[in-house]
Amino acid sequence: MQTNLADFIKNTRDGDEAEAILRACVHCGFCTATCPTYQLLGDELDGPRGRIYLIKQVLEGAPVTQKTQLHLDRCLTCRNCESTCPSGVQYGRLADIGRKVVEQRVQRPLAERVKRYVLKEALPRRWLFTPALAMGRMVRPLLSPALQDKLPPAAAAGRRPSRTHARRMLMLEGCVQPGMAPNINAATARVLDALGVQLIAAPKAGCCGALRYHLNDQDGGLDDMRRNVDAWWPYVSGEAGAAPVEAIVMTASGCGVTVKEYGHLLAHDAAYAEKAQRISELTRDLSEVMPAFEAELAQRMGGRIAERVAFHPPCTLQHGQQIRGKVEGVLRAVGVDVVLCADSHLCCGSAGTYSMLQPELSKQLRDRKVENLEATGARKIVSANIGCLTHLQSGTETPVQHWIELIDQALADGGLRATR
Structure with a gap:
């Protein structure tokens, strides 16, 4: 696909990456067959190929409208299209770049802005989200059916193991998971403890950064990533007073896919690029750890x-x-x-x-x-x-x-x- 990027993004980091992705696309349309929103809506602009054309137009300087924003908002960023694409188009990265530009140029309605602000500020903060979740459970009958769907019943985490082992791994506790389903991390710790592996949680680690980043607060998301790199680095480098950990285990695949991209997302930051790359290399989904x-x-x-x-x-x-x-x-x-x-x-x-x-x-x-x-x-x-x-x-x-x-x-x- 030929491109002619506008001056505002030409020869920038985002522009160079977007241009390479756009030029890899041969607009064959294979991606539409596995796009969930295209299957539901049947609109070319609600499939990957159509959204790629929209992003291309935006980056070439075409006017940006709320309609453009709507079609990009409807994308799940499930990346099924990446699995289908014979040309290896990195659609997820292109979508992030396109949405960032559109967000800067289109003013959302006030109610929508407030909703997004609450989501990006409340969900990543465990100290805020967990009490809010508990309060929501208390008043559940008064809430709308849509909100009730988001409130799973309270569940006990159970005991965390206290034994130490020669084999040690880090685990990201996450932001919403400890409040919504605390037994997941506890169960992981118990299973690995039984297998002779000690799981450690770095106290200052928090949200992986995906929530803010994908709500177009990319700077906030990158700050979350830097905080995690700082929290994990003593355990990765051995500065924490013990041997370096073997891996950083993810019990939520949504966090895992983001942490594995830290090296790419922070490559422009000289203070964090090398450390972020090492963090990404050590990151393992739980399903990659357990086969052994x-x-x-x-x-x-x-x-x-x-x-x-x-x-x-x-x-x-x-x-x-x-x-x-x-x-x-x-x-x-x-x-x-x-x-x-x-x-x-x-x-x-x-x-x-x-x-x-x-x-x-x-x-x-x-x-x-x-x-x-x-x-x-x-x-x-x-x-x-x-x-x-x-x-x-x-x-x-x-x-x-x-x-x-x-x-x-x-x-x-x-x-x-x-x-x-």
């Missing part, structure tokens, strides 16, 4: 989970990180009858804050996904990202949980989990 323990888990558990389980692979796992088959492999190794649904490659509609900003489209995608998951006959649904878990649970009576919780519970039921 398959044989030991299989021996310990001995087929203890007999029920059929449906796995929903989040887009941030299968398209963002290009990780496929690892969760299913671990679960099958320990005896789980795990199945995928008919449209397992498509987004469930959660997509970070998308379900709150585009509720109608999000609900349609959720209902379609739930119908296909339930059609598998599974008695339980598991996933690997907090947003997907809560979004799916709001549309089904079938229990939905993180896949590591299955393993944790099986180890506990068999008395095979460490108790100290």
